[in-house]
Amino acid sequence: MKLLAILASGSGSNAEKIMEYFQDSDKATIALVGSNKPEAFVLERAKKFDVPTFTFSRKEMDAGLLLEKLQQEKIDWVILAGFLLKIPVELTRAFPDRMVNIHPALLPKYGGKGMYGSHVHEAVKAAGDKETGITIHLVNENYDEGRIVFQASTPLSDSDTPESIAEKVHALEHKHFPEVIASLL
Numbered sequence: 001m002k003l004l005a006i007l008a009s010g011s012g013s014n015a016e017k018i019m020e021y022f023q024d025s026d027k028a029t030i031a032l033v034g035s036n037k038p039e040a041f042v043l044e045r046a047k048k049f050d051v052p053t054f055t056f057s058r059k060e061m062d063a064g065l066l067l068e069k070l071q072q073e074k075i076d077w078v079i080l081a082g083f084l085l086k087i088p089v090e091l092t093r094a095f096p097d098r099m100v101n102i103h104p105a106l107l108p109k110y111g112g113k114g115m116y117g118s119h120v121h122e123a124v125k126a127a128g129d130k131e132t133g134i135t136i137h138l139v140n141e142n143y144d145e146g147r148i149v150f151q152a153s154t155p156l157s158d159s160d161t162p163e164s165i166a167e168k169v170h171a172l173e174h175k176h177f178p179e180v181i182a183s184l185l
């Protein structure tokens with residue numbers, strides 16, 4: 001049985017889909033949900049699934065507290081599902097090819113600093129792109145540059161707004177992220 005930790009800073013709709021997917025799995029279990037935001041809704045979602053939670057500040061994470069916790073809990077894989085802090089290099093090194101992130105666009109487009117959440121969808125709209133999508137990638141020391149393991153796209157029309165783009169992207173994320181994680185384990 002592989003032990004997975006999910007890190008998230010916000011709502012956690014992806015985290016919920018992942019917890020749902022692995023609920024009865026004999027392959028993997030979600031052993032921990034971690035967040036840097038004590039008020040993040042993802043923590044409520046974790047409670048619903050009886051998954052233990054862990055909160056920490058950026059300072060504590062940078063000082064090694066999160067890594068310590070992940071090692072203590074014998075976590076095999078770290079899943080980033082809307083986690084907004086930059087991961088310390090010690091942490092990426094501790095999980096070589098065992099840390100995965102989801103990005104709400106077709107990398108290498110719309111990646112890098114400042115490209116998160118609604119900023120991504122606003123940039124896609126401003127550029128007038130005819131499609132957008134999701135990218136699931138391994139995390140290395142340069143955040144959005146780890147090996148891409150999966151991409152899926154969705155067409156856009158002129159009438160799409162940043163909000164409707166976000167909805168389309170979320171639908172793709174919910175559909176694919178759990179299965180892609182399962183295929184990586």
Ligand code: GRF
Pocket residue numbers: 008010011012013014015081082083102103104117169170173
């Ligand atoms: C997702 O769009 C994901 O791609 C991005 O952050 C968002 C998190 O959404 N990294 P949610 O909290 O899972 O609803």
